[in-house]
Amino acid sequence: MPAPNLPDPNWLYSTVAQCSAAVFGIIGGFMTATLLQLTSRRGALVAEADERHRRLAALLSQRDQAEYDLEHLKFIQLVGVNAHDIYTSHSVEAKLRSLSHQHIDEEVFAKESERLAERIKRVQEK
Numbered sequence: 001m002p003a004p005n006l007p008d009p010n011w012l013y014s015t016v017a018q019c020s021a022a023v024f025g026i027i028g029g030f031m032t033a034t035l036l037q038l039t040s041r042r043g044a045l046v047a048e049a050d051e052r053h054r055r056l057a058a059l060l061s062q063r064d065q066a067e068y069d070l071e072h073l074k075f076i077q078l079v080g081v082n083a084h085d086i087y088t089s090h091s092v093e094a095k096l097r098s099l100s101h102q103h104i105d106e107e108v109f110a111k112e113s114e115r116l117a118e119r120i121k122r123v124q125e126k
Helices: 010-081 083-088 092-098 106-125
Strands: none
Touching: 010 083, 010 106, 083 092, 083 106, 092 106
């Protein structure tokens, strides 16, 4: 009896290999697209965070300036109430130190007192 003519099994192996390669290619494509999308989103988030840090720094600077301006206005008010005593005092610095300035920041008070004393001395010298 003659041996049955069996088809060549190589076509099956070739087809399985091609299908596997196609499936892996499709999955790899999706993974690459997802990775590129995530990388792009990360870059956008980093840029947004940098912009927010810049805005925060600007707002903090504005807040600090506003706080200084408020303390300056408190000093001006204190000087306005005591202007005659300050101007007629023999020692402007001593008179300024003697004023009650508990509600004014010490650094601002010292800086503004020094500036005011210099201005008064220039006016008195004329």
